[in-house]
Amino acid sequence: MNNTFSITFSCRKSSASKKTGLAPIEMSVNQHGERWVFTLPRKAKPEEFRKEMTLRRQTPTKDYTSAVAAKVQSFQTTCLIERRPFNKETLREFILYGFSDYRKSMGYLFDSFLESQQKKVAAGLSSQRNHRKYEIVREHLYKHGDIQADTPLMAIRSKHIVDFYSYLLSIRDSTTVAGMMQKLKSVFLFGLRNRLLAENPFLFVKIPRKEKEVQFLTQEEVARVRKAKLPTKRLDLYRDLFLFQCYSALSFIDMENLVPEDFLQNEKGYIYIAKKRSKTGVKFCTVLFEDAIEIARKYGFQLPTSRVQNYNIGLKAIADFCRIKKPLHSLIARHTAACYLLNEKGLSMDIVARILGHSTTKITRHYAKLRDTTVLNAVELADRARAVVTATSFSWTSCPSWTISDCVIPPAQVSLVQACPKDYEF
Secondary structure (H helix, E strand, O other): OOOOEEEEEEOOHHHOOOOOOOEEEEEEEEEOOEEEEEEEEEEEOHHHHHHHHHOOOOOHHHHHHHHHHHHHHHHHHHHHHOOOOOOHHHHHHHHHOOOOOOOOEHHHHHHHHHHHHHHHHHOOOOOHHHHHHHHHHHHHHHHHOOOOOOOEHHHOOHHHHHHHHHHHHOOOOHHHHHHHHHHHHHHHHHHHHOOOOOOOOOOOOOOOOOOOOOOOOOHHHHHHHHHOOOOOHHHHHHHHHHHHHHHHOOOHHHHHOOOHHHOEEOOOOOEEEEEEOOOOOOEEEEEOOHHHHHHHHHOOOOOOOOOHHHHHHHHHHHHHHOOOOOOOOHHHHHHHHHHHHHHOOOOOHHHHHHHHOOOOHHHHHHHOOOOHHHHHHHHHHHHHHHHHHHHOOOOOOOOOOOOHHHOOOOOOOOOHHHHOOOOOOO
8 A cells, every 4th residue: 555645736737817827726635545636726827837846946936835735744744643534525624724724613613612611600700691692692693694613714804793793783782782792702812812813803893882771760660569459469479579679689590599598687787688699700798678678578588489581571561550661670670779779878889889799880880870860969968068168167176066967968978077077076
């Protein structure tokens, strides 16, 4: 059996174009007595090709053929080491993918990325829900058609990304699309870091992200839900769960995972919940107000569970019954709680972030929105405080009977240390 391996190049005059005189360069591979001929993407004039190949010095044509031969030999060595077949079909794919390993396709990149994400899920660094979002992006990408699992990575251009972005905008809102495109970008960045990609197709693509308007219930609407006489016990149960979310700022999954041992009490009698969020693993600490405690006691601090789909369907029925035009769902309860804590309770954005279990206040600012009345009240309080200071012409020591209760600034808005001089004693 002939165990030789050789690579030769040719440029046939019979294949030359009558218009340009150029003919494709062909590569002939001989292995074990078999001969495979492949047409390379580069073209040349047959006479010039033969002349350059016979010269002793290096020429552009000789550089090109030497580089191709080196890549083919390297690919053959890789196949032998990894015990993969090296034959006419695998070599054709190798040439088709731009003299790159056939594994460097979109499908291989996505599979490698998802495998990496699954390891993060197992280690508790990510969630299965987040992993599923990447799978949804992949499904839409292949459904669009321009990019498939067998598409070579080197063939993907910015145009494909822009076309996919336009396709998503036709079926999803801009905020959702921006999140999906960010996930696709993460996949390509993974490919760059692992040298599966030579260049980033997102390099010159800008995805505008429009902030989605946050909806929340007013206190009047929450009271309407609380006082409504609902027709079924099932809706009563959904209402209790929804109100508990509004009062505690818990997400649906965190509320569902509550057990009686999670309800803690400090030395001052405050009942609170301190855990890690199921979705992100970030710690949160929420203090329960009387309304939330009343609901928890009603069920023996073991809240009933329900499928989130049935829960949201029930909330929609409650919204119709209470004549609330805003869409009622589990997430709007967290928005309602965040806005209440910021505007009514006067808590700082940092404290609200800790209650919601957010790692940064940037996320919290999307949840908790300052109302116009809160801004106007804060300006009014500042003006009244300034008026008190300017109107006082006597020294602090000359009026020992003055107390903090005489100050017009509520303690929830301004601390006692800010309201009084450092040397004043209560």
